[in-house]
Amino acid sequence: MPRTDRLFRLLQALRVLPAPVTAARLADETGVSLRSLYRDIDSLRAAGAHIEGERGYGYRLVEDGALPPQMFDRIEIEALVLGLSEVAHMGDPALAKAAAAVLGKVAATLPDAGQQHLLHAVSQVRRFETRFAPSPATPVIRQGCWREEAVTIRYTDSDDRSTDRTIWPLAIVYLDRRLVVLAWCCLREAHRMFRVDRIAAAELEGTSYRPKRVGLLRDYLALLKRGPSVAPKA
Incomplete structure (x- = not known):
């Protein structure tokens, strides 16, 4: 190394x-x-x-001389601790590890008083079970979003029918009780919402859709604002 x-x-x-x-x-x-x-x-x-x-x-x-000093008031520190604690309990190991790393970096940039406030924050998250079951599809879909690259998935719909789809993943959304992917479905040639717990397999395809992602996501979010009745599902 x-x-x-x-x-x-x-x-x-x-x-x-x-x-x-x-x-x-x-x-x-x-x-x-x-x-x-x-x-x-x-x-x-x-x-x-x-x-x-x-x-x-x-x-x-x-x-930490590698990071500039940060100034947060006490309620901002409480918000940071609470938000990162919630991320750690979502059920995604990668996000949980990242949340701990972020908290450590923030702590290293705080003055002594701020570090004490962070260590003794009164806002805490305790969950007896994770909000979302870990899925091997999540890291692949996240990479697809970051790289703006097509992903091939094996998906089971609400009628228990299994199909292979190629999607352009646009965003991962954490709803109250389920994790979903907002995407453009190449099979249906339309926006679709896929439940992650119904994705049996996911693989990066290698095809970029980069020129189209921003516009597709903007259009999808505008569609969602019109209400759940018009939200497209897989």
């Missing part, structure tokens, strides 16, 4: 892991020896990161 990437990974570990973090844990996270880990800590300190701690005690990132 290039040294720059290793230092970035170490910095991210210091942002995310509960402090103080032992040298052994940091070495395990970055895949280096303890001797290399100590040298990397010194390098980050020389670059401007304020890292408290020492060998045998553990380390804590007090001030």
